[in-house]
Each structure stands twice: as structure tokens, then as C-alpha cells.
Amino acid sequence: MTAAARKTLAVWKFASCDGCQLSLLDCEDELLALADAVEIAHFLEASSGVVAGPYDLSLVEGSITTPEDAERIKEVRRSSRRLVTIGACATAGGIQALRNFADVRDFMSVVYATPAYVSTLATSTAISAHVPVDYELHGCPVNKHQLLEVLSAYLNDRRPEIPSYSVCVECKRRGNVCVMVARGTPCLGPVTHAGCGAICPAYDRGCYGCFGPMESPNTRSLAGWLQELGASDRDLLRSFRTYNAAAGPFREESEAHG
Amino acid sequence: MAEPATASHFLPEPYRVVRRHRETADTWTLDLEPAAGGDALAFAPGQFTMVYAFGAGEVPISLSGDPARPERLVHTVRIAGATTRAICTLDRGGVLGIRGPYGTAWPVDRALGGDLVIAAGGIGLAPLRPALYAALARREELGRVVLLYGGRSPDQLLYGPELERWRAAGVDVHVTVDRAGREWRGPIGVVTTLIERAGFDPERTTALVCGPEVMMRFAAAGFVRAGVGAERVFLSMERNMKCALGQCGRCQLGPVFVCGDGPVFRYSEIEPLLAVPEL
Amino acid sequence: MKVLDPRGLEALLEALVERGYRLIGPTVADGAIVYEEIRSIADLPAGWTDEQEAGTYRLRRRDDDALFGYAVGPQSWKRVLHPPSVTLFRARRDGDGGMELVDGAEEPEPLAFIGVRSCDLHAIARLDRVLLGGRFVDAAYEARRGRVFVVAVNCGVAASTCFCVSMETGPRATSGYDVALTELLEDGDRHYLAEAGTGRGEELLAELPGREATAGEVEAGEQVVERTAASMGRELDTEGLPELLAASRDHPRWDEVADRCLTCGNCTMVCPTCFCTTVEDVTDLAGTEAERRQVWDSCFTLDFTYLHGGGVRTSPRGRYRHWLTHKLGTWHDQFGSSGCVGCGRCIAWCPVGIDITEEAAALREAPE
Amino acid sequence: MAENGGRRTIKTDFLARVEGEGAMRVVIREGSVEHVELRIYEPPRFFEAFLRGRSFLEAPDITARICGICPVAYQMSACNAMEDALGVVVDEPVWALRRLLYCGEWIESHALHVYLLHAPDFLGYESAPAMARDHPELVAQGLELKKAGNQLMTVIGGREIHPVNVRVGGFYRAPTRRELAPLVEPLERAREIALETVRVAAALPCPELELDHELVALRQQGEYAIERGRIVSSRGRDFTPREFDDHVVEEHVERSNALHAQLVGGGTYLVGPLARFTLGFDELTPLAREAAVEAGLEPPARNPFKSIVVRSVELVHACDEALRLIGGYEPPDRPYADVEPRASVGFGATEAPRGLLWHRYELDDEGTILDARIVPPTSQNQRAIEHDLRWFVERYADLPDDELGLRCEQAIRNHDPCISCATHFLQLEVDRR
Numbered sequence A: 001m002t003a004a005a006r007k008t009l010a011v012w013k014f015a016s017c018d019g020c021q022l023s024l025l026d027c028e029d030e031l032l033a034l035a036d037a038v039e040i041a042h043f044l045e046a047s048s049g050v051v052a053g054p055y056d057l058s059l060v061e062g063s064i065t066t067p068e069d070a071e072r073i074k075e076v077r078r079s080s081r082r083l084v085t086i087g088a089c090a091t092a093g094g095i096q097a098l099r100n101f102a103d104v105r106d107f108m109s110v111v112y113a114t115p116a117y118v119s120t121l122a123t124s125t126a127i128s129a130h131v132p133v134d135y136e137l138h139g140c141p142v143n144k145h146q147l148l149e150v151l152s153a154y155l156n157d158r159r160p161e162i163p164s165y166s167v168c169v170e171c172k173r174r175g176n177v178c179v180m181v182a183r184g185t186p187c188l189g190p191v192t193h194a195g196c197g198a199i200c201p202a203y204d205r206g207c208y209g210c211f212g213p214m215e216s217p218n219t220r221s222l223a224g225w226l227q228e229l230g231a232s233d234r235d236l237l238r239s240f241r242t243y244n245a246a247a248g249p250f251r252e253e254s255e256a257h258g
Numbered sequence B: 001m002a003e004p005a006t007a008s009h010f011l012p013e014p015y016r017v018v019r020r021h022r023e024t025a026d027t028w029t030l031d032l033e034p035a036a037g038g039d040a041l042a043f044a045p046g047q048f049t050m051v052y053a054f055g056a057g058e059v060p061i062s063l064s065g066d067p068a069r070p071e072r073l074v075h076t077v078r079i080a081g082a083t084t085r086a087i088c089t090l091d092r093g094g095v096l097g098i099r100g101p102y103g104t105a106w107p108v109d110r111a112l113g114g115d116l117v118i119a120a121g122g123i124g125l126a127p128l129r130p131a132l133y134a135a136l137a138r139r140e141e142l143g144r145v146v147l148l149y150g151g152r153s154p155d156q157l158l159y160g161p162e163l164e165r166w167r168a169a170g171v172d173v174h175v176t177v178d179r180a181g182r183e184w185r186g187p188i189g190v191v192t193t194l195i196e197r198a199g200f201d202p203e204r205t206t207a208l209v210c211g212p213e214v215m216m217r218f219a220a221a222g223f224v225r226a227g228v229g230a231e232r233v234f235l236s237m238e239r240n241m242k243c244a245l246g247q248c249g250r251c252q253l254g255p256v257f258v259c260g261d262g263p264v265f266r267y268s269e270i271e272p273l274l275a276v277p278e279l
Numbered sequence C: 001m002k003v004l005d006p007r008g009l010e011a012l013l014e015a016l017v018e019r020g021y022r023l024i025g026p027t028v029a030d031g032a033i034v035y036e037e038i039r040s041i042a043d044l045p046a047g048w049t050d051e052q053e054a055g056t057y058r059l060r061r062r063d064d065d066a067l068f069g070y071a072v073g074p075q076s077w078k079r080v081l082h083p084p085s086v087t088l089f090r091a092r093r094d095g096d097g098g099m100e101l102v103d104g105a106e107e108p109e110p111l112a113f114i115g116v117r118s119c120d121l122h123a124i125a126r127l128d129r130v131l132l133g134g135r136f137v138d139a140a141y142e143a144r145r146g147r148v149f150v151v152a153v154n155c156g157v158a159a160s161t162c163f164c165v166s167m168e169t170g171p172r173a174t175s176g177y178d179v180a181l182t183e184l185l186e187d188g189d190r191h192y193l194a195e196a197g198t199g200r201g202e203e204l205l206a207e208l209p210g211r212e213a214t215a216g217e218v219e220a221g222e223q224v225v226e227r228t229a230a231s232m233g234r235e236l237d238t239e240g241l242p243e244l245l246a247a248s249r250d251h252p253r254w255d256e257v258a259d260r261c262l263t264c265g266n267c268t269m270v271c272p273t274c275f276c277t278t279v280e281d282v283t284d285l286a287g288t289e290a291e292r293r294q295v296w297d298s299c300f301t302l303d304f305t306y307l308h309g310g311g312v313r314t315s316p317r318g319r320y321r322h323w324l325t326h327k328l329g330t331w332h333d334q335f336g337s338s339g340c341v342g343c344g345r346c347i348a349w350c351p352v353g354i355d356i357t358e359e360a361a362a363l364r365e366a367p368e
Numbered sequence D: 001m002a003e004n005g006g007r008r009t010i011k012t013d014f015l016a017r018v019e020g021e022g023a024m025r026v027v028i029r030e031g032s033v034e035h036v037e038l039r040i041y042e043p044p045r046f047f048e049a050f051l052r053g054r055s056f057l058e059a060p061d062i063t064a065r066i067c068g069i070c071p072v073a074y075q076m077s078a079c080n081a082m083e084d085a086l087g088v089v090v091d092e093p094v095w096a097l098r099r100l101l102y103c104g105e106w107i108e109s110h111a112l113h114v115y116l117l118h119a120p121d122f123l124g125y126e127s128a129p130a131m132a133r134d135h136p137e138l139v140a141q142g143l144e145l146k147k148a149g150n151q152l153m154t155v156i157g158g159r160e161i162h163p164v165n166v167r168v169g170g171f172y173r174a175p176t177r178r179e180l181a182p183l184v185e186p187l188e189r190a191r192e193i194a195l196e197t198v199r200v201a202a203a204l205p206c207p208e209l210e211l212d213h214e215l216v217a218l219r220q221q222g223e224y225a226i227e228r229g230r231i232v233s234s235r236g237r238d239f240t241p242r243e244f245d246d247h248v249v250e251e252h253v254e255r256s257n258a259l260h261a262q263l264v265g266g267g268t269y270l271v272g273p274l275a276r277f278t279l280g281f282d283e284l285t286p287l288a289r290e291a292a293v294e295a296g297l298e299p300p301a302r303n304p305f306k307s308i309v310v311r312s313v314e315l316v317h318a319c320d321e322a323l324r325l326i327g328g329y330e331p332p333d334r335p336y337a338d339v340e341p342r343a344s345v346g347f348g349a350t351e352a353p354r355g356l357l358w359h360r361y362e363l364d365d366e367g368t369i370l371d372a373r374i375v376p377p378t379s380q381n382q383r384a385i386e387h388d389l390r391w392f393v394e395r396y397a398d399l400p401d402d403e404l405g406l407r408c409e410q411a412i413r414n415h416d417p418c419i420s421c422a423t424h425f426l427q428l429e430v431d432r433r
């Protein structure tokens, strides 16, 4: 492929832990091939070279938590032909969306001595609440194989092959013994979006829902069963209100136990 | 210990695109020849193949060419998503994977000695064209041959020039569209409305129907109302399918597999299944 | 019929290994009895049993050291015969727009299945019917299947989730095995009645140290199976079931079960006969290599019936109804038998304990 | 960059190749440095606030989300603090497994920093992929090294970023020997590469700069301290994580909006590789020690531009240590110790790749977190970083603006600042230009 024909890739960061963009650098086997296949035009974590937009594909990490960022994302959208959000922060507001359930001023005074200096919004919101998004890749953090799949799909003009069924499907394919059935360990796998490869059950713990809600999550039925296993309302509230606290079905379920 | 007796049915044969023709804004007809040379696979009208586009996916597409001309495979494809886009945007000379043919056929022979009515909606004309070719090949043995064809708008009609040729070859061609501008002379409305004026002898008519599922339900019911026996009405079903071999389980429609028991079904058999939502 | 002591059983395993088979059998891992590679009878779950209920499975100690004193666990032989992920073919783009296509099948290794239960023998036969007995043969399955040696075990216990008696699939192995064992436990002694079901089974048994079974031992073996049959934890009335299901598509019970069903797909994954798959296409970044993989799928996913413009079975009700109706009803139309062998896995491994026997029974009740 | 009278402002709006988002501003008036500032505009995420009300069991996974580059550090410091609070005694084999996991993070993070973020500075490239065009092998080996660290984290933790296997009291599941075995070969390769890295790093051009900050790191008898230890300093301090508050104060410094950590009666201090190396040199594995000496590096290490060499030495150590731990690995009898909540206060500190990471939690009877405080390495180093900048600018003020800017960025990168970490404690002035 000639340099001129290469598509340009930009990676943007909003409020986040950097983990999702690091996933890109964690593709050790593919990184150089990727740098060949696309022109990395804007990726501050990896490069000080910055090429001006417009960009063919923008990956956006992080949520919107400041008035400035609410403006900046519009700018990013304008300069991107396709915009894909990556990770729980960008797709659902992330863990920092816990502020949405409290008074952000209380939060500020806990952390900062002089809150007046801090410019922040009362909520942490998904990118899609501010601009149209072409595709959302879930996970806290995203799975690097899925990230590569998204990139290769957009490079090859096809739809990413990212299933939205439950973690249980992956869990069974992997050959895990179900921790909920065999040990009574609470697990969010049945209502959680696949993608991680069911790693938590493979390590003898229940899924904690870091990939967010699956395509048709019956959280109410699962919550009822978890209660029979001994979970309190508080446990349920915490389970559904963590990494994807602001994602619709999880938010509603947590509110039912609040 | 048994040796592997069978070659994989999943492995496609490479076919080269030798001609691409744009039918409408989003629909192309592709002529394919085996990349390795030789004759293309033989098929019966109504059958389909699985078409593999490199890295994008594999989808069922009906054969839309003349079954009597074995040197080329013809498919008419409408862009619905990524795989069909990859198929339609392939340049001449590009290679696709083909396996098949699969499924049941339009029973053109059953119509011999009587009338044959073909009702098509939109892309549904593609799977019916081979039936029309087969009928024209035996035109003498048939009574009336009628084509009722409905499209969304005039510019969405397939095979425009051919419609005239069919007319000339003794087919009653009736075309209707959902909407059209002033320049459109023909009728406006759904295909079903054409049934009443088509003028065939219901007692000795065989009807073949293909189009969107709702259209087929109405059209089939229309034929029955017009006096055609439900066992002489045939339609071609669509379901998600990944293998076309009866093994992926996805194309089940109640007790039947669309890929093998169909896609062409007798209305009298399929009607009770069509009536059930989410079956 | 032959009687083997534990050493004789070990000799059986050794003889299989000698014949070039890798052994797959029950062993304890991650809180359950799973099927994995085993090397000797020491790897078998001696003295373990399982306690199963809807949505629950627990390992428990037995008060003896029986090697086969439990029912079926989370996995089935489907995992080996019809694996969760299989490469169908690889494609490479060549320079002039061409494409090279290579079969993904690999030469399967010979495997000996140790401790196959009767319900699972029937399940394998049903997979055979689907993948070998239809219009097309699944060549890769055929190759794997043809290299399997089956050592069955007649069940000495039934779980509370078992209902093979209702499905006429057990607890006694009647066909589909090379060798069938019955474990006889008496005063801490373990003996194994062994009978051959095929010529090669017979040959194998002939080589093993052991003696002919006495009439009393044969009788004891019968009693083991009878006791198990009498202790089935569940039952399913199959009388007229396909017709009942075909007539029950509007039954309110579907709404009721849809309220509980998580559409998680576990039931289909653990079911030893659920065969449905999807395919995944993978490409490299450069777009020159592609692979097409067949992976287990479930009729509980939305993608399963996706058609351009919308799916067919979008409601949980529609998806659960399809699953149950297929298992117990339309399977008969398609393959001439029930799709359910009564192993109870879907009951135990449903995270919210939905019970196929209970749902089927509820459908018999006239809607209010 | 602006020139205005005798006043020059050197600023970088986006610091590239650091974790998180920040900027730098230096104001020079009449040749003398008037103002130096490392600006953090990473938006706040309020971890300490929302940790209140959560269960003590959730702290390791939640705090991991502060930083995707060093999640294990957060998990380990949180576990230490909770175990301290609840009086849990963790078995030695579990500690060993923790160190093994932590080695994975060190290898990954150091390789990332050395090869992908820092080396391009020394060799004059904008990024590692750009560097790869001229030095393909160099970048390839860096990636291979990094991958070995990631593999280690994946096997023990389940995934590279935000591993899922860590819990208060130990691990959810201990890996089997069979699972660890495939790591040996890549780690042996990685150790070779790390040795080579030391040689390459030592040969990089390097300005002379000697700092006299107090150096602070963990120290643990018999180990190059990573996952536990007492806090010691180059000026003879020696205290437990519990006594951290007696020694460190966070001060509001004028001219700056940031809270700067300072030592009581000491002032600016430095945590991270230089401090660890200086205070723990004798505990490095012999191979790592030798490599250091050969590269001309001996304690005390006081030149921040040498930090890339020290990181390389630590890479040798981490690979070596990981191999030793795998060689002697026996799965613990129980992967975790039981924990019973009670009203308590606990403290924990570990050595994140960038330096000391300290946590403090207050719990109620049920184990609900009442208060949380986290002091990450970058916030402790912020003063030191600004100090370096000042020194550097004073020395090289006559360089043209853009070159000076680049050099300043490099001076910042010496400390591998992780702004994602720093954010949740720093006072912010969100200044978007």
C-alpha cells in the first residue's frame, strides 16, 4: 500500500485510565504491521508527531466530565470520518460516572482542598451522549483482539464481528465450570456483554460486569436469583453500579436496590 | 477406523467475476466462471449458492441465470450489509468463493399443460428468473405465462430490457410500483392488486411467489382467493443461514430447514408456519 | 461378560493407550467432574459424587471410593466431537486478485472416551444423525467420530436432575459403545462388569486379566441399573409432546418463563445434542489472509435469526419457545427422535434454575 | 511559543508519550527562569470520593482503574492496606506469586517506557514506529520484552490490563505449574534482551546533572523491594507505611496550583527507579548488579537522565526474579487468606514502576470504606520534575525555543510521569488551549 493511500488513525483521550489506548500498544505482535497499514496521525500516548485532520478513523477513549471536553469531542467528531468509542468510560461514562449518583460538589471536597479550581461537570457521560458514534467497543478495558478486529474491519470496510451475547456463551466455549452453579459464587456473566473471553470465571471468581450489559439483559431475574444466593440489596446495588454504572439496564437495576 | 470419506462441504470453489452489470442503485448482476476453468455447477431454478467474499463473510444468494447455460453462474445481489457490499464492489476479474447449489427448486414442470403465474417483489425477481427461462424453453407446453412484478419505484426494477424481450416471447408482463413520478405509465400499488387482473385460469394454474415475507403472504393468499389451490402455490423463504447444509441450525422455521427443505415451499405446507410470529 | 478388578480396569486403559488412543474421561477440576485427558484410574473421581438441583451442582464425598459414583457434569462429549471452535478454511489473496482456499480440517487423533453414560451415548447418536445422517455429511465431524473408542458406564446413581427413563435413553447402555462397564461395590471392594458391544471391544476385553462373571454378579449388575432407574430425580411425560408443543405456541407459560430466562444460552451450550453454530471471519490487518471459523452458537442470541432489516426471534419468549419446542417437538419432524436425552444438564446449569421438565409439564396445563 | 520583550514562554500544549494528558509551561524573563510548571489537565475522576461507601473487597479492582499502565501496583497497595487494617497474615507463597505478577507489570511498563516512550527522545524520533523504520530490530526486541511482561500478567492475572485474579488476602486462583511453564522461554529471551537494553541505554548521550533530592523507596530484607517493605530514604529515614503521614506533608505551594508532597524537615524528594536503585542496589540479583556495574552505574544514582539505564537494569532484575520465582513455584495450599472485616485503619505501600504508591483506608465494622487516601508516585515527584526543568532551562536557556522545548519534554519523561495516576490527587487548573 502506498503512503498516500493509507488511512489515517487518530486516538483521543478523555477522562479515563489510559488502559484502552494502552491495549493498542499491547498488540506487540501487530503494532508495527498496524503502523504500516495505517498512518498513525494522532496518538499522543505513543507519538509526539501530530498530523492535522481530518482522520479516517478516530478511536475515542474516556468520558465527558468537563465543559471543555464537551466542546473538544465535537471538534474530534468534525474531524473524523468514522468515530469508534472504546471502553467503558467512552461507551457508558466509566467508573467516574459514580458521581452521577451523588452530588459532585461533595465528591470534590473529598479530594481537593480548593474545589474552586476544579472545573468539572456534574455527570460523567458516554461520548454518544454528545456526538454520533459509528461503533462502540465495550470493556473495562477493551479486549485487544476485539480492538484489532475493529481496526481491521474498518480498514477492510466491513462490520466488526463483535458478538453482543452473554459472557456465559464464551464461558462455556472456554470450558469453564460455572462458578455460580458449582459454587454459588455470584456472577454477572449472564447479563454481561461478551468480549473478555470469560476470564473471571476462569480464575474462580464471578464476572463483575466490566463489559457492560449484553444485548437482552434480564437483570431483574438474575438479581432475584442472587438474592436467593444471599446477596443483600446493598451487594446488588454495588454489583450493578461500578464500571458500567450509567449503562441503562445496569443503572436501572442498581436503582431498584437503592 | 473409518478414513475421512467426505471432502469438506464448507470449502468453496474459487469463481472469477467475468461481468458485472449494475441493475439499480444498489443491485448488481455478476457473471461468474470457475477460476480453474471448466463448466460451472449445474442447478435448477430456485436454488441458491453460498457466496464467500474474502474476509467479509459468506451469504446465500440465489442463482439468477439460465439453467440451460452451464458455462456461467449468474447472481443478482442487492447490497444489504458488509458481505453483499464486498460482493457487489468486487471488480471484474476478482474472485469469490462459491459452493452449492442448495435447496429445492421451482416446480416449473408441474405447470406444464396449464398456466404459470410468477409473482415477484423487488429483488425477489432474481430467484424467479431461472424459472422464467425454463418456462420459455418449454413455452409451447404451457398455457399462459404471466409475470407480475412489483418494485418500490421504476428505477428499482430489475432486468429492464429483458422485460420487453419476455413480452415478445409470449409472457404477459405486468409491472407495478409503490410510487413513481409522472413519467410512469404503469399501475401504482402492490403486486397483489395485479393478481385480479392477470387473467389466468385458476383451476390449472401454478403460481410461484418470491419477495419480502409480507408480500409473499399477501400474494399467496391472493392466489388462493382467486381460486388457485394452495398446493399449487409456491414461495421461496428467507432465513439467516450460515452453512446451507442443515447443520448450523439457524434457518429453522418450525419443523423445516429453509436451506434444504426449502427455500421453495408449497404454500399449503408453509402457511400455518408463516402465521406464527417469531417462529 | 467379564469381571475386572481395579487393576483390570487399569489394564483396560493401558491397552487403549497402547493402541494409540488418548484417554478422555471424568476427573475432578474446578469444583465439578469434567471430561479431560486422564492417564490412569488414579485420575478418576474416586469417592466423589455430585448433588444436583435446578441451578445448583455440588461435589460431595461418598462414603466409599467408587470411581463412577456420580451422574453427568457440566461438559459433554460434544466438546470433543463437535468442538466449540473449528477452522473451516483459510483464504489467501494472491497478487492478481485471485484467492487460494485451503481446507482447515486437521487430522484428528484417536480418542478413547472413558465412562460415557447411556444418555450421552444417545446424545452422540443424535449428533450423528444431524451431522452425518442428513443431506450433507460434516466431514470433520465424521473424521473425529470415526476415531473414537467408547467405554460406557452403566449408571450407579441418578442425580435429582436426571430423567433418562422418561426419554428411554438410560440408565443402561444398550448400543453405541465398544465396551460397557458396570461398577459393583461391595464391602469396600470395587469390581467392574465388562461387556463388549463391538468386535474390537471384544478383542480388547479378551486381552485383559479377569474372569467370567458369575450369574450372581450379572444379576447384581442388573440390580445396579434397576436401582438407578427407580431413583430418577425427574420425569417428563413425552406422550404426544410434539403435537402438544405445536398446538401451544400461544400458551401464556411462554411469557412466564421469559420473565425468568436470562437468554444467556447456557442451556444450549451444556446440552449434549444442541449442535447450532455460527461462523466468524477473521482477517489480518494487511487484508491478505483470512480465516473462517465455525463456533458454537445458541438460539438464545439475537444474531441467530438476524435478517437484514430485523431478527425473527427477538423476544426472550420467542427464543425460549424455539429452544424448548425444537428439543422436544420439531426435532422429531427433522430427525425422527426427541432432541432431548434426559441428561438434566440444562436444568442444573441454568443460572436461574429453569427446568425443562417443569416447563413442559406446565404447557400441559390448559391456559387459564 | 511567544517572544515578548525580554520574556520567553516555552510551552507544550500536549505532552506526548506520557501516560495521561498534561502540559508544560516555562517562563523565562531576561534569561532567568521565572516560572516552571508541569500542568495537569487530565480531568478529575474522584476515586477517593466514590470509594467511600464501597466494600473493602472492591478496592483493588476499583483503584486499578485509576491507571491502566500500572493497575497491579494499585491492586497490591490496596491489598496491603486492607490486610494491614484487618490484621491478615498472608502466606509466603502468596507473596511470591504477588511478586511474580508485579514483575510482569514492571517488565511491561518499563519496556513500554524505555522503548516506546523514552528511547525515541534520545535518538530523535517522534515515536517508536517512526524509530522502527531505521532501527527495526531495536523496536522489535523492545516489543518482545514488553510482551513477555504482558504474558506473565495474562497467565497470573487473566489479562494484561486490570487483571482479575487479585483479591484482598491473595488470589482468587493460583496458577498451576503447567500454566507457568510456557513463560520460561519468553522470559529467558526477555532477560537477554534486557541485558542488551542496559548496554544500549548506557551508550545513549546523556547530560550531566546531579540531583541532591532525598531519595525514597521501599526496602525489604533479602529482596529488591517491590510488593512490600519499609520506607527508607537516602538520608536515613526508615519508617512503616503506617507512619507515612509523619514524614510526608502535602503543601500548597505558591505560584502553583498543585499540592506538592514534601518530606517533613526535608523538602523535595524523589521516588522511582533512581531511588530504588540507590537504596536497594545490594538486593538486585547478581546478574542485574553486574549489568549495572558494567554500564558504569553505581549507587547513588542521581542523574535523572540515567533513569533509562536504571530502568533497564530493573528489567534485568525483574526477568531474573520472575524466572527464579517460576523455577521454585509451588502453588500455595490456599490461594488466599480469609479476611474478616472490622472497624480499622490500614496502610499499604508498594513500588509501582514509577515509584512509591501509598494507600490508606478507614473501614467500618462491615468493611465499608469510610475514607480513602492515595498518594501516587507522580504526585510525589512533581516537585522534583519541576526542579529538573528549572535546572535544565537555566543551563540551556540559549537553545532555540523548539529545541529547548523538546529537551524539556525529555527531562519530564525521565521520570515516566503518569498523569492518569496523578490526576485524582492533584489540584487542577483545567487550562485547555
Ligand SMILES: Cc1cc2nc3c(=O)[nH]c(=O)nc-3n(C[C@H](O)[C@H](O)[C@H](O)COP(=O)(O)OP(=O)(O)OC[C@H]3O[C@@H](n4cnc5c(N)ncnc54)[C@H](O)[C@@H]3O)c2cc1C
Pocket: A159, B048, B057, B058, B059, B060, B061, B062, B063, B076, B077, B078, B079, B080, B081, B082, B083, B084, B085, B123, B126, B127, B237, B238, B239, B240, B241, B242, B263, C306, C307, C308, C309
Ligand atoms: C435462500 C436465500 C436466497 C437469497 N438470494 C438472494 C439473492 O439472490 N440476492 C440478494 O441480494 N440477496 C439474496 N438473499 C439475501 C442475502 O443472503 C442477504 O441479503 C445477505 O445475507 C445479507 O448479508 P450482509 O452480510 O451483506 O448483510 P448484513 O445485514 O450485515 O447481515 C449479516 C449476516 O446476517 C445474515 N443475513 C442477513 N440478512 C439475511 C437474509 N436476508 N437471508 C439470509 N441471511 C441473512 C447473513 O449471515 C449475513 O452475513 C438470499 C437469502 C436466502 C436465505
Ligand code: SF4
Pocket: A167, A168, A169, A171, A172, A176, A177, A178, A179, A180, A181, A187, A188, A189, A190, A198, A201, A206, A207, C266, C351
Ligand atoms: S460462571 Fe458466570 S459467566 Fe460462566 S456460565 Fe456461569 S453464570 Fe455464566
Ligand code: SF4
Pocket: A167, A189, A192, A193, A196, A197, A198, A199, A200, A201, A206, A207, A208, A209, A210, A211, A212, D164
Ligand atoms: S468476566 Fe466479566 S468482569 Fe471479568 S473480565 Fe469478563 S466482563 Fe469483565
Ligand code: SF4
Pocket: C260, C261, C262, C263, C264, C265, C266, C267, C268, C300, C349, C350, C351, C352, C353, C354
Ligand atoms: S433457560 Fe436458563 S440457561 Fe437457558 S437461556 Fe434461559 S436462563 Fe439461560
